[in-house]
Amino acid sequence: MQHFSTPSRRAIKTMLAQVLSVTLVWVLLYHLSLWAFSYFEYNPRVYWVFLPAGIRMMAVFIFGWSGVVGLFISSALTNEALLGHYVFGLSAISALSPMLALLVCRWFFALPKSLAGLSARQLLVFALVGALMNAVLSNCYFFYTNTAEFFAALFPMFMGDMLGTLLIFLLVSKALKCLSWLGKKQVC
Amino acid sequence: MNTLSSSSYIKFLNLAKAIRELTAFPCLNPMEECLLNYVALSWQADKNLSVSETMHSNVAMTPSSVHRHLKSLRIKGFLSLTVDERDNRIKYITHTPLSEQYFSMLEKCISQTANS
8 A cells, every 4th residue: 555755745735835825815915905005996907006916926936836826716716707717817817927927037137946146126126027927918818808908907007016016025024124123122 | 854845935035135135225344334434524514525535535445445435335325426517527425315314324223222
């Protein structure tokens, strides 16, 4: 009788945990973004500030393809459209565009898989490329499915993703500073 | 050791480091700090300090080192150069919003330390 080796079971559990955590954080941020920035709505699908965009980049940075799966599931869960294939297409774009941006930028900056040597400037370029890819691909899909005019929502979507990502980076930066301050206080 | 979770952790560490750099002040080495403090005294005294004056002043560095560090401070945004109206060869070192922010932050740190 063949037993599954412990490392692969552990790996599957880890991947599931990563998918679940990305999904949870996306759903939470989605509702927070709607609550905080509903005034900045461009149309029911596009906002001038979209917080979950920051999670797109961080999920693929840290979790790779597990992050992509998590993003796909969470995008599908938070998509208010009823058509199955429409939701599938948009969720796939939302999940794959940050991974595409990561692969392109890693090749361009010659960064290793561990992201060692990633600088703040490169991080901003990642965010820009990710926001641009998602906005362009989504707008192409809107046009292909006759749900919007050609590139009508490109700029607001790009700005929404970019601002959302920068806000998330700022929040994470503040959180890291608080953590290190708390750590120093404990030591003292 | 679970290589999948450890590689995610390493990526997280590298990402956190890059995010920290987004909101941090540009790093100054001790020589740059010394030079910035020296030029700040001139700004305080409303004295126009030129690049050549700074290079030949007594800041415990060779003129070429001073020039190199001035260039680095300019790239980091702590100072800018303005050309003299009468002689284009003379460049004066002027402060920037970043240098003002830097010194006010130091002042805040000193006040906090004094009050605690």
